Amino acid sequence: MRTLVHLSDLHFGRVDKAILQPLIDRIKAIEPHVIVISGDLTQRARSAEFVEARKFLDELPSPQIVVPGNHDVPLYNLFDRFFRALDKYQKHITEDLSPFHVDEEIAVLGINTARSFTIKEGRINARQIAEIKARMCRLAPEVTKIVVTHHPFDLPENSPHGVVGRARQAMVAIANCGVDVILSGHLHLSHTGHSAERFDVGGHSSLIIQAGTATSTRGRGEQNAFNVIRIDGKMIRIERNFWQPEGSLFGIAGTEQFEETARGWVRAA
Template structure:
């Protein structure tokens, strides 16, 4: 089994600083095999915000798989936005925009979906999908394959289609060919875990999609600050969601979702069906 801590949308520049120490201490106790951060480390891609983000990341365990979000590209500085869109991100966070982690149980692939030409939307390119294929080529079929991106490839029905990353259907076709098991993302400041089967009706394939809320931002959009912990086995994934308890000033376990895999299809655990052996 591998344990992953999934943080997203830190938004340094609009951070509730009272959350940082409790978050760091809890992550240390969880002691993950991999720490995932799915974008928007800053609020406005300013130098001091990246410095704060870097200092916080340095207090957390590794290895770390980190991808940028749309907020990590300058909004108002036109030169930086279009000529050097991720220069500060690469200087302070990482210059690897296609991060990759592999051990004998999991492969974690980072995909940069942040783009200069749009304010908040994201995109995945053919070249990026080709890179995913290359990174996973030769990886054992027994290894659980995980994609990390800022913008979501799937969301519940009550979200708009435009909230999905651009070219999501094409990406899902590539992911099905690569045998991707889990899609991890952020952007919406909303927690969610589910199967891609409803939106993408693909023969004998359905991935598990895991969205994280904002771990530390003051912009909760109606949801408390939260993060995910994934416990990944070959044919089973448990997702713990931790939410901020304002009264007791700590993160506490809010709920747990369980998913099982049959072939290349991930489905939610159902106690009644499992008890009946169906």
């Protein structure tokens, strides 16, 4: 069995600092095999914010798969935005924009969807789709395959956002390689969907798991939250951990369980 902690939308520069140490303590107690952070580590891509984010990451266990989000690209400095978009991210967080972890049970690939020419939305390009194929298609079917992006492939009902650009082209590769799970953020809302409900790509259905914001003060109606994902062969259990102000701690507020079938991942009875 493998345990992943899925954090997103940290937004250092606009965090609730009272949450940080309880969050670190909770994650350490879980003892995850891998930590995934699906983008927006900072609020405005300032150096001081990246330094704070780096300090936070250093408190957490490894290995870590981290991808940038649109907030990690400078907004107001146009030169930096278009010519040094992720320089600060790569200096303070990681130079690797396609991080990859694989062992005998899971494979986790990070894909950077942040772009200079969009303010909020993101895209996947042809080179990244080729990388998904190169990394995932060669793996044995018993390995649970996970792709991480900041921008989502699915949306809650009535969401004002759009899915990541070139989502359908990417989903063809994802389906052909048998990718099991897509982890994303951006929406500041917890959500689980199935790719087959939005994309007709040959009958394959991946789980699409959104994490809320772990530490930002911009919760959009939801308490700060993160996911614990437990993978045991053909079973996946998602534990939604929400901040509980009355106890000053994170606790499990809901669980979902899915099993792999010939039709893809479906909710378990």
